[in-house]
Amino acid sequence: MRRDLPAIAFLLLLAMAPFIGFGEGHQLTLLARSMIFGIGAVSLALLVGGAGLASLGHAAMLGFGAYAVVVLDDAGITSMAIVLPVAMLAAAGFALLTGVIAIRTSGVHFIMITLAFGQMAYFTAASLSAYGGDDGYTLYGRTEVFGTRLLENRLAFHYVCLGALTFTWGLCRLLLASRFGRVLRAARENELRVQAVGFSPYPYRLVAYVIAGALGGLAGVLLANSAEFIAPSYLSWQRSGELLFMVILGGLGGLHGAMIGALVFMGLEEWLPHLLGEHWRLVFGPLLILSVLFLRGGLVGLPASLRGIGRG
DSSP states (O other): OGGGHHHHHHHHHHHHGGGTTOOSHHHHHHHHHHHHHHHHHHHHHIIIIIIOOOOSOTHHHHHHHHHHHHHHHHTTOOBHHHHHHHHHHHHHHHHHHHHHHHTTOOHHHHHHHHHHHHHHHHHHHHTOGGGTGGGOEEOSSOOBBTTBOGGGSHHHHHHHHHHHHHHHHHHHHHHHHSHHHHHHHHHHHOHHHHHHTTOOHHHHHHHHHHHHHHHHHHHHHHHHHHHTEEOGGGGSHHHHHHHHHHHHHHOTTOHHHHHHHHHHHHHHHHHHHHHHGGGTHHHHHHHHHHHHHHOTTTGGGHHHHHHHHHHO
């Protein structure tokens, strides 16, 4: 329970954010997007931290969820009760189809094959002229919840995103704390030893990959509703790289690191252009690289690093 306190405190802080200076429209929108990408980052952290699988195609899972919203919206289906399960199943299905091949590899080979599958999804989305192709698709309106336009309200949407983030963190936390998670972590550390005691890592990794895909689909549904627009760029390897960086920036010591990493990454991406103008990327890139080099434990490991320096 003590290990979960930082995550619980962070989620409570997000719950109070609208009432402690972050209640304006633009700030709520930024927080909502940060939580949406936090869902994507936490689901990816299940793979990276739990199974040792660094995917460069995870944005495709978000993209499948988002495009499910688009396809159903175009067909006149806007009920969340239908949209959400269809989107998560679509993303999980893509994860299953690609995972049966990708999970048989590891290391750089896994990174490259997930990159290839992600780009395949990207180019497929770009070819869908019925849904805007490269130009993207604008939603007619946000998905309905219980027949209402609840998600049109920014404060309500904030708490929907927070609920989804809490669910994602809680599910991944339970999985990693279970026997399933212990086998995953053991296989990450020493696959041969796990096989020697009678466990095959493959099905465990595949299930984790599919669950991460489904949760990515959940993030995709919220992302489409947040922007009310979806384009193939949402599936690109650059977006997958950003998700992976959020996980690394936050720290691999716990799932809450991915949530913090997403918030910091999105915050920097939002505020640096206002501070530095059009050349903000010249600072953003090196800043991220330096954080990886010198914050070995990520942002969640920063207090321990500072205590170590103080003792030194």
